[in-house]
Amino acid sequence: MTTPYAEVIGNPIAQSKSPAIHGFWLSALGLAGRYDRALVETASPADYITARRTDAAWRGCNVTMPHKQSVMPLLDRLDPLAARVGAVNTVIPAEDGTLTGYNTDVPGFWEPLAGRSFASALVVGAGGAARAVLAALADAGVATITLQNRSLAKAEALLAEFGIAGTVEPIGTAGTAVDLLVNTSAMGMVGQAPFPLDLLGRVRETGVVYDIVTSPLDTALLIAARQRGLATVDGLAMLIGQADHAFRRFFGAVPPRERDAELRKVLTA
Structure with a gap:
């Protein structure tokens, strides 16, 4: 057989x-x-x-x-x-x-966040991975979504495609506090540009930092987030x-x- x-x-x-x-x-x-x-x-x-x-x-x-x-x-x-x-x-x-x-990326992304409630989220990157993340956030009823990307036009088009009335910003922009920060970009990956760690200043003390990068698994973003006492989720979870x-x-x-x-x-x- x-x-x-x-x-x-x-x-x-x-x-x-x-x-x-x-x-x-x-x-x-x-x-x-x-x-x-x-x-x-x-x-x-x-x-x-x-x-x-x-x-x-x-x-x-x-x-x-x-x-x-x-x-x-x-x-x-x-x-x-x-x-x-x-x-x-x-x-x-x-x-x-x-x-x-x-x-299956959508339920895979949300699995480690199940049981939590987020009023706001900051998503970095507008590539393929961001599509699954935005769908999961919309389905979870996250009311305020901010999308940062190098191309603002691409970010705006992506939010429009998903029917999300969110905010678009250049990567690294300081702004209002959020409950969830998600890195869907390649920043922080081996051989790629570093993630702008100043964005951690936007995450509330009770917030979560989620980095879908898996190489390295323990990224500089996650290390810095833990040092600030923030809850973290790594790429293996998704x-x-x-x-x-x-x-x-x-x-x-x-x-x-x-x-x-x-x-x-x-x-x-």
Whole structure:
């Protein structure tokens, strides 16, 4: 019997932690299956999708940059959330051969914030990751959203697309206090420009600082936030959270989240 498998596609793809996450859960549950990486170098993943449609062992794939939007027209249907976000990060085949696109980044982002209430949020960056974050904040009823980005026009267009009557500012702008600061940009990542730490001055003492960067995991932003006594959430929280929703669809099982601490040790070894 052919082993069922799922995988993650992107370019580059060697850095992805998804195989380690799904592999850990498959092993922990004793399930027959595997999770691979697939480098898709072309601008469109059309050839990849065509080939996988006829593979009976294929249970679907996660999609990372730069294919989260280019994969959408290749699918037969979109989950309403994925359509609203304008990005797909999970593709699932049905028994009739049709493919459906989902976005698990939205619930993955919000998972570590569940149970909290935020009246205001400052989001830095207006790229693909910001789309999922803005959707999650809008769904959670965050009343006041400020979006900082190098291109103000891009930020304004993104807020308009999501129907958010928010404020747009240049990156690093000082302003009113917020309950939540989220870095969706590459700033602070290895080899990238540093994050403007002065923005921490805008976070209320009871606020949360969330950095979705995973390399390094403990960013300068998170270190500085903890030094100020602020609650923090790192990039692995979103990564593991979104993988949870994808794993359930790929393998029809609930991942053993009670072993998250052990999984984190594997991912950071």
